[in-house]
Amino acid sequence: MSTDYITSPIVQISDMVKEFPTGDGAFRALDGVSIQVDQGEMVAIMGPSGSGKSTLMTLIGLLDTPTSGRYILDGEDVSSLSRLEQARVRNRKLGFVFQNFNLLPRLSAVQNVELPLVYGRVDSRQRRAQASAALEAVGLGAKLHNLPNTLSGGQKQRVAIARALVHNPAIILADEPTGALDTRTGAEIMALFRELNREQGRTIIVVTHDPEIGRHMDRVIGLRDGRLAENILSEYYGVEVFERVEREHGLEPVPVPVRRQGEASRI
């Protein structure tokens, strides 16, 4: 009998369209995007600025409703839920990490981490225990009672990560989690995500502009002008580098033309 885990899809999005009303007609920020993310995967969403990465994340995170398209999250069709049901799903299945941390300034680290459990109606003692454990897990066991403004950027993001996983969600969504951090701290945060993915099997989707981060992912979903784009990493690296990346991942290199190399954001 095979004991290999069977990967099951967590996120299945098909033909998703998101339009924003603007002065001159609707602006189509996502134009028929279909993606799938499996359990235990760590995926990056990459693409040029304005390509629709954050828009896609907010739709995956049920923070906004799509203009059209179908979305199955963890086996449940969440395409047309009421506001209350959406809130419940966010509370049970989703964990968010934001670029600017979004910690509540008057709450201590552990109180911030407790928030998803507060809204999940977990009783206060268990809440405190789970939140403390989550902070231990991200290496902040000594800072439980610090207010956010007494923490460094990296520590704040660790608190935010603890908050995103404390309630054991099906998936963690992080929109540019290292965007406000220096390179080294950013690398530490990414290492933490990696560790959570490897050791706890957490499914993680990260939006990033950093090709170094992207190439350490299981997979990169590319976006350009609201549509899926193949080989998006090649926009950041030249072909040679890209080939090296693919070799490292045990893939056959596919030749791609070098584009806009000068603009690449290098580390």
Added chain:
Amino acid sequence: MLKEQIGMALDSLRANKFRSLLTMLGIIIGAGTLVAVLSLGNALQSSVFEQFVDLGTRRIAVEPGDPRAKGARDVPGYGLLSIQDYRVLEDLAAARPDLFRTVVPEVAVNTEVRAGTTAIRALLVGTSADYPEVQTVPMLAGRFLTAADEADGARVGVLGYLVARDLFGAEREALEAAVGRSIEVNGQPLTIIGIVDENGGPFSTDGRVFAPVSTVRLRLVGDLDLPGRGLQVNSVLLGLTSEQLVDPAEAAIVAALRSARNVPEGAINDFEVNTPTQALSVLQGINGAITGFIALVAGISLVVGGIGIMNIMLVAVTERTREIGVRKALGASDGDVLGQFVLEALALSIVGSLIGIAGAIAIVVLIGAVTGIGAPISWSAVAIALGFASLIGIGFGFYPARRAAMLQPIEALRYE
């Protein structure tokens, strides 16, 4: 959840202490005024207005029945009051201390009063030392009767202002010098121990000479007894604990006297009960109007306070749009957010009204201590103030809270 939300609400009050205080000001003033005014209302009624309307508002007088009245029965001595009736009322007062403070008899006889060569006619009133409790007796000189005078049947008397003036002249020195002198009442010697100052109005003491009942009966007038019933009494004055209790007190008096005097079922009372209803209704009308007006002002102040709360809650919702977005991203439902902000408004109004109520209690107690007015805190006013303030908090907090609740999570998160 409620516990957490209450915690959050109080936290945010604490986070903006000064702003919260300013916001609560309207509620503080409104609730405080309401409690102070309604608490002092009674005291005002009994103490301040008393000076105009006299103790008469807190007194019921029992007087003889009119034998010529329609329905009067044809029995000897019909309608007259005696010491027996006085005792009945005394027992009633002892049994109902909630209604009655004192019972005072008046035994009145028209007599001749003589000082040296001057003689005038005056009403000699036999009464007790408690008389000042049912009638204002401002002393010009000397003192009023005491219980000891009563017990001894002492030959002492107190003159009303007109009596004293007619006998000794209007000069103050002469009147003061009269205290201690002896006069003749009904031919019997009586030592003046006090003179009552001029005291007009319907219950004036001016034309009277007061002496203990025992003195009047034993030493001054002789036999005043009704056949088989003891000393005849002209009226019995009952002091009430509160002018609010006139109706139950009157009912108790009527029941006790009818039973003691064997008034048959269906017959009219063979005595009269004079209640201060008219004075009272005027008094209560004035008092009610004043109380009502101030309560209205307090109510307006509470409503204005509510608008202040609404204003600050709208500001808070705008300021904390991002927080609302974060909370929603973490799973807060519309109801959770609504509850949080309504509770915050409610906390503002409740804390505000508690501060106001505490201040009002302090003021009422202070006024009580300084002026000696017994002003009990009106707990129903406290309840009204709290209840009204809570309603206002919920009412005016609802709209901002709903605005917060209906925010789209992503728009709230994007808000700069």
